[in-house]
Amino acid sequence: MLSNWIPAISLGAKGLIRRNRNSNPNPKIVCVQWFSFSSSKAPIDMAARDGELRVFLVAGEVSGDSIASRLMASLRLFSPFPLRFAGVGGHFYIDVVEARWLFHRFIRVKLVTCDVTPFALMPFAPMLVVPAKININVSDQRAKMASEGLKSLFSMEDISVMGLWELLPHLYRIRVKLKETVEAAVLFEPHVVLTVDSKGFSFRFLKQLRARYSQNNLDFPSHFHYVAPSFWAWKGGEARLRGLAEFVDHLLCILPNEDRICRLNGLYATAVGHPVLEDVLELNLRNNSTIHEWRAKGNAEDFRNKYAVPAAPIDMAARDGELRVFLVAGEVSGDSIASRLMASLRLFSPFPLRFAGVERAKMASEGLKSLFSMEDISVMGLWELLPHLYRIRVKLKETVEAAVLFEPHVVLTVDSKGFSFRFLKQLRARYSQNNLDFPSHFHYVAPSFWAWKGGEARLRGLAEFVDHLLCILPNEDRICRLNGLYATAVGHPVLEDVLELNLRNNSTIHEWRAKGNAEDFRNKYAVPAGATVISLLPGSRVQEVSRMLPIFSDTVELMKDTVPQLMTVIHVAPNEHVENFMAGAIHRWPVPVILIPGGTTQLRYDAFSACRVALCTSGTVAVELQLARLPCVVAYRAHILTEWYVRYKAKIQYMSLPNILLDKAIIPEALFQSCKPANLALLLNDLIHDGGCREEQIIAAQKFVELLLPSERTKHNLPQQHLRSYADYTPSAIAALTILNHGKPVTSI
Known part of the structure; x- marks a missing residue:
């Protein structure tokens, strides 16, 4: 069965148990029978002698906790002897795997408490997005390795540090914990020592442990390391692999071709596949479904109900019988953009629309009820702005008050970033203070971050009050997403x-x-x-x-x-x-x-x-x-x-x-x-x-x-039933469908 060929079961666990037993060096054989480079006995023979299989584990990262816990479960499944675990692990982690895949199914965005495996997100979703107001309490969750029976010396959270400069203040504490871990491993007398990721701590531990056994002339255990170091990312990385054979007996590789390169450099290695694939199997097992594709599908509806995620605009419109949109458009070009978008929203929305906001002439023709004309505060430049500051502040306050009273489902600002961003920021703050369900915030025409020194860095602050950017220039959306902003390239509106x-x-x-x-x-x-x-x-x-x-x-x-x-x-x-x-x-x-x-x-x-x-x-x-x-x-x-x-x-x-x-x-x-x-x-x-x-x-x-044309990627992600011909892919149509599908599961967009 497809579901049987998962990293922990098919390769990891069977290989650990069978090491040195009828060894076959052919890595293509799925039930791996590993060849030995060391003089130690096979773990299974040592377990037969002692009546149990003792495994000492060190897992550093949160992802390592998940990897190790699944491998521990697989060892229990295949081992003919009782198992006893000890070591270092114990990151708090969300026990419900489904939640990890649900986090990035919504648009409004911030992960507050939980750590999510970075590589788990990359293949399956465009961006990690969690409602800013949701706090997921993990205090009652258990570390996964502990739940599999690991007796931990201490939590790796105490010494989990990344970076060179960041490491310096923690060096003494790490050395102390490293010494404790070596002593504990020697006292435990393991048959297998397994380290997972965290190469800095793991390799120093394995090296010192092997040296300790050699000094005392003891039969040392088999050393395994799960997740090969990223030798392919660094200059001279391949050369450094050769030194690992002194204290690592076998590498469990998760990326293609890593095992081949390791073997060429004197390290025995097996490609077990990426552990994150097991999330798919776990979800399907819980949902009693079969695997048709390697895609992790969560239940968006359950997550929304459980954590009271603000509904998508279209769902709010269904509840209220209309879709309310509040618009602010500053420039003359913004008037044209907004009016065309209003027409497209009318075309695609299954519900009646009601508009309010700050307008110009064309927007009024589409039915917008305006507070005042943007002509009164349309100013460009720094020095030129000074005489108008008081009037702009008064109009800004009026606009925020009007938006709150209108109770919109969608707030859309077009261009004029000076006024627009201040308005969106104050509006979001107003909703947060009153503990209200805030509307979705869109901004059409990304700020020209590419034109100014430090412009890209300032993008990151926009995520606090902008839920989605509608970009009109090539590559803007990609850079916005890299800086934590969800964005869609809709094409330049002048094409219309x-x-x-x-x-x-x-x-x-x-x-x-x-x-x-x-x-x-x-x-x-x-x-x-x-x-x-x-x-x-x-x-x-x-x-x-x-x-x-x-x-x-x-x-x-x-x-x-x-x-x-x-x-x-x-x-x-x-x-x-x-x-x-x-x-x-x-x-x-x-x-x-x-x-x-x-x-x-x-x-x-x-x-x-x-x-x-x-x-x-x-x-x-x-x-x-x-x-x-x-x-x-x-x-x-x-x-x-x-x-x-x-x-x-x-x-x-x-x-x-x-x-x-x-x-x-x-x-x-x-x-x-x-x-x-x-x-x-x-x-x-x-x-x-x-x-x-x-x-x-x-x-x-x-x-x-x-x-200036919309990207093929954007067109591919749109609901195809709405747009039939090449000419239908107008910027306003793409923008309207993006707004109407905001907050829906990725599969439906």
Whole structure:
């Protein structure tokens, strides 16, 4: 049977008992009959002489406790003689193996009291996640080795230390415990000495014990070590294996090819398989089921009921008859992202939805009841923020109060990390103080940790108040997970512009390119046939526009004599403050100008199609221009103190996302002190008159856009019944399904 071939039973226990009996050196024989390198008698013969088999064990780690206890049980099963155990072990451990596999089936996250074997988690689940408010009391649990009859000298917890520097304060205590262990082993007169993992303590113990027996000219016991040292991970590791043969008679290896390399270096070894596989067998035995695949399946429902785990959003919606979502979206781009996500939630949710939060125009059209407009507090920069701090604090408090009163099942923030993270942190603290079941917290658009020194380290603190990050750039989700944050790569939301345009034009997607109608635009705005049209995108915040628009105006002034029939199209962000500023600014514009509202996707891409090049402030618009295949120049200015801070803290050399992802200056950038009308005019003139430069940007845009697509891994993990065609895998659809499936067992996602 498949279930018979487990590490402890098939290889470990039978090998210990049969060692030196009818030895066969062929490691392929499953019931291993081990060959002897030592002069000691076979353990089974010594047991026959003494009427019992005495085994002395040393198991250091928590995982070693589990390994040793199972091996002890298997020895009892196969030994023809009574067994007596002594040694060192006894980590407190969760006795219910099922709990270990249930911990990582939920999204909201922190392991508080229990230690879980790291290698037990890696093959089967994306992340270890346990509700932060659950405390699992292990005071009534017994160490596994003790439950199998081990009489322990002391607990290895007293000397369980990892690391070189960390070891120094404990050296004296470890030496004392090591001496005690050797003395106890000699007095016990074992037939078998078995050490499990913890090579630092284990190998020193085996070496000193073998030396003690040799000095006294005694028949020494057989020495076994379970879990080979990681020689394959270290320089010179293989060479150090040869020295182990002096005091280790047999290595029990758990990874492929370890046994072969050990034998080549003079150590007898057997590959017994990874002990964590026995968790599958134990679970199936408890559940009276058979093994069809090596996968450890726990009972999510039982765990939720036992420990009162907060329900998944969809379960809370089932209870209340509706799904309540509280949203906060800061930027203009965040408005578009949130509105599309709201539409996707309506499409996939089996329950009615109710929205509340802080909105912009597009979110209102999807039915959001807003507290106030984010335009009131939309500020970028350090120095620029100072005059608005009091108003932002007042609005933040209002938002937290409104969220608590709304009793949402899901809280979703989009971009604007400054306001969003403070809001999520205060909201989580408010729920914890009142001992309430808190909603699931999502943040859409991961912070640009890759752009700042120490950015990755700051990710770890987000897990306190963010349950799930929806990432839009490649590899962000992987790095977030490595730093303890659950994350999903949904793809860049601007890709949905292509789908929206194709839907309106009743066309299909052949490439990820947003094509507008240049002829319609030229006819609508009476653009002369020979005119050179430039798109200008000065930003979405009034602070940006008031700083950048005068620079753009002076740039156009310098160009009007060198570019015949120059016209400009200025894209106006859907922001009341920006619209008011723009209305007054264009009266003194040096060339004919067309103002178009930035909130209309079709009109925006029609304008892009009618233009030769574009000049934009750094931001999401640079991605939109690549999607439209419109060559551009990126510009940016800020307050001098903000610029100094960016120069000091940033660890990337580019500001526009296409250049960052391609790691090449494909798009010309004029930043900070270089952002002057003369420099911008020169860059734009070169781009207008040099077809090779424009073609280089267009070719690079195709490569860049492909990097923004959702990963195949993400698409594979989605419920396939919802998404049928390639075009269905939109960022908003993936994000919506991630939210709706949050907290469900991994197998159902």
